[in-house]
Amino acid sequence: MDGEEKTDNSLAGLLELVETSPLASIKGTVSRILSLISDPAASSSELIQLIELDPPLTAKILRVANSAYYATSKDISDIHQALIWIGLDTLKEIILTQKMSELYHGGTSVAGYSRFQLWRHSLAVAFLAKNIYRREFGEKGNNAYAAGLMHDIGIIVEDQLLHQEFMQLVQSMKDAPRSLSDGETSLFGYDHGLVGMALAESWNFPAELKEGIGFHHNPEGASKEHRLFVKTIFVADYLMFAQGYGYVAMPLPDREILEQYVRDLGLQWYALRALVELVREEMEKVEQKGYLVA
Ligand SMILES: [Fe+2]
Ligand SMILES: [Fe+2]
Structure with a gap:
């Protein structure tokens, strides 16, 4: 039997399942917000139109905008004021975060894994990736935030659609530690990077984001154009995992790889440590203020 062909078929089959599952409910809003995030010329009226199409989203945004997290002295009562x-x-970022959080509700907790832990991990990686772009590279970092938030989207697809097998895999990793990607590949024939990249492809995500999702565990596979971006996601993922923002029991990759990527990005360790500390404080604030809603 042709093993490769079988793998391809099952990944395509999984994507077909996505389209008829509740996961697809976020597709329209997420695809549009991502294109607005990557288009610097996009106007605020396009964003408002997008929000107004979705009344529950409007309510959530106003709740977040009025939360102590944003600590504005004003009472924000509509989207124009929020803007x-x-x-x-x-x-x-709030819109993307709110829409994405919908995928992480419910589920079960097995061997340290839960959708909530995965969501907490994703948010921490998003904060760090964005801060690296903003404070070290002097760029806005909106795409880095999006890629951080969505890099493990393939895991939530497996958790939702291949639930039993995925939970068994997580359970087995507790006694026999290995990387999640290795476990997924031997069980399903693909890992969550491939699942996420296939989803990003079929939902027309911007190329940078697609590669950030697809290659976050092996940035060398990314195109030259996006490789430094992907390495930033790798570094943010690694550091936040190591800082207690993980979601499963697994060994981290060789630290030398991390150190090489930090050099490739021209980052200094003292600056990175300060950013990690900043993200820890940010996450504590987010958790205390109830902004971590999933
Ligand atoms: Fe991952
Ligand atoms: Fe991750």
Whole structure:
């Protein structure tokens, strides 16, 4: 039997399942917000139109905008005010975060894994990736935030659609530690990077994000154009995992790889440590204020 062909078929089959599952409910809003995030010329009226199409989303955004987390002294009662007080870029991040959080509700907790832990991990990686771009590279980092938030989207697809097998895999990793990607590949024939990349492809995500999702465990596989971006996601993923923002019992890759990527990105360790500390404080604030909603 042709093993490769079988793998391809099952990944395609999984994607077909996605389209008829509740996961697909976020597709329209997420695809549009991602294109607004990557288009610097996109206007705020396009964003408002997008929000107004989705009343439950509007309510959630107003709740978050009024939460102590954003600590505005104003009472924000509509999206126009939210835009003025918290700004366009933050508003885009809130929309993406709220829509993505819908995928992480429910589920079961097995051997340290739960959808909640995975969501907490994703948010921490998003914060760190964005801060590396903003504070070290002097760029806005909206795409880095999006890639951090979505890099493990393939895991939530497996958890939702291949639930029993995935939970058994997580359970087995507790007694026989190995990387999640190795475990997934031997069980399913693909790992969560491939699942996420296939999803990103079929939902027309921007190329940078697609590669950030697909190659976050092996940035060398990314195109030259996006490799440094993907290495940033790798570094953020590694560091937050090591700092207690993991979601499963697994050994981290060789630290030398991390150190090489930190050099490739031109980052200094003292600066990275300060950013990790900042993200830890940010996450504590988020957890205390109830912004971590999944
Ligand atoms: Fe991952
Ligand atoms: Fe991750």
